[in-house]
Amino acid sequence: MIKAGTAHWLLHDVKNRGLTAWLLSVLLTAFYLVLYFTEWFTPPARAIGLDSKWTLYGLLYTLAVTAGGLWVIRKYRHNRYQIVRTSVVIFVQATFAFSIPHLLKFLHQPEYYFSYLWPLKMDYLTPSYIFSLPLPFILYSFLGSALMVPLFAAFFGKRWYCSWICGCGGLANTFGEPWRHLSDKSSTSWKIEKITIHTVLGTSLLLTALLFISWGAGKSHPELARFTTGFQSFYGLIVSSMLAGVVGVGLYPLGGTRLWCRFFCPMAALLGLVQKFGRYRITVKENMCISCGMCSKYCEMGIDVRSYAQAGKSFTRASCVGCGLCAEVCPRGVLRLENKSHRDPQESILIQIQPAPSARPLI
Template identity: 45%
Template structure:
């Protein structure tokens, strides 16, 4: 009863903060001025944008929807005119809507970002923590009660609403960021205190991503407080996300160095070899060259060597940001991963196809970089291939589907079906690694906990019943199968590669 009350308080605080967060999107008024055009538009486009948006100057807009609508109409109208005259060099390809909308914002948020920050993000975080800490009054470990009945964890209405929110968030973040300017303004003071500049949509994303990993990471630490492997692994993903993915790149920006997540490895970091990123590093001098060498060495040396000695888990379950989110925010959904043989077959085709796509795209990019030619074999345009990869794989698959589908398809949709780095590391783990999960088949009571909770859709019980080692390319070594086994059947082990017993699986 007491615990129920605290949970209710936590949920209420969370929802109050969440509702405040959502409604802040509609706050404020907007007003365009010549000074804003000067400040946000490139010199070559300033005159024409001034002319085309003159009708907006001084006009007070009560909503960002109306403001953005008028601004887009002005730019689209101009582009259509010059396109109809086939004056292609005059078309404005730059997307100015985000910067202009943010700069034109007046009213509530501009002067009171901190207040609204605490009333929305702060309150939601507090509520989530209050709710989560009630786990300390329960026994550690999994609770199977209603797992396949509850609307939040069995693709019910709560799961569908959460999925729709996540999908919507990613779509707006990637393709319509101008509608998120109020959320970006909320974190402006934090951005200024870390990197000295105003927040961008990517700062907002990095901040929320890190915060969610902290909050849901604390939940993992509480739920698995009896399991040392889970404790250390969770602290590791929180650390790498906070220091390497969030703080260090922001501090590099403050020092006028290239923005770089030093643990993000090609081909997951698919833009690593893009011309503008190579050039900015070379121009940055010593530190930039170090980043270039570091990133290349991580991909070509660290991945095979560390995977040989430790298995895929060193990256996918201990270091990676996508893995970090999957292991924390995605934990309540891990049982939704499809365990069928058909899913495994689709997974192998898809993930290795994305790896081939990433390799071909990067080779084309490097060819263009060194030769100055963008077309290969007379028909392959490296710029079109890279933008297709960026849209379909980098945005839609990794973001919209990868995270938005947690409550529908489990927490490792991207890692299983789309991540080219997971495919690369998986090949090393399958054919050249000391890592395996050993099974003491005689002890197995076929309860199925291990298979149910395997986020990579591996039917662990099938191996346990046969006393067979689990040596699978897809296993990320999260160790949850072992943590939830009531009989101590499963052990994540390292040993001579030759001694791994690889069966039919």
């Protein structure tokens, strides 16, 4: 039941798809539409001395992540994983995703975001753009996507990116915290998610392939170059602007905070595939789950964690971003995020425990 009082009613309403949630959603969506498709934010940006509306957006984004992050750190102050993770999220947003790119620009270098990588940031493997940058940026782009992304995901799961580094995940886990429970937990939504996210991944791979082919052979095949340019702007409009921005953040108060990450992000899809075969998993303590469902309720990716916990099955789901909230809200401490390589008790017991000198046979 809702706590008595107007403030509590409001809090419940905005967190549970009430009227205020719809209003907020309309506002956020409108904000993104105005940002992407008009120049209305340019004058206010100039007025406070910023060079463009995008810098203003970056500033607002960083403020939202910082304020939300500080609140999240306070809320989960008894949980060191949450403190460390959220601090990193704020730090990365303030540096790699905001001040460093602007510093680079000030130093007459390209405005480069080290925290974004292909295929989330398509530009960074778009030959006509990336080869125009100085060599270190080219190397970072290629090695980052080809080596760092899969390697880290294999060892730590996709969480190293999705809930520690990425700006989309960063906003979801800070500013978006009040709406994390709104994700759909049904098995139907899981089926849909698998189709949509891999469709976007396939599209992004196809586009990248076309961009390279047209970069190499575009001069002799102008119709291919035209098609690729058209495809590129279509992808930019639908995926980068509409799905990542308008839908991804605009629908926070209605559909939860990870709609983009769960249903559309090509980076998450790629990391998820690696994660499935990597070392990361959620370990479930045997026979300790009471099926309360707090883990499922507060899973922002819509994973029905309870179905694994009550069956006593440790698991790895491709979509899990490793935010660790399932383990945090569990009243019986049933869940634990683990990387297999790090020999946690589950494995090490077999090696470390020798028969005790006092051990006697069981009666």
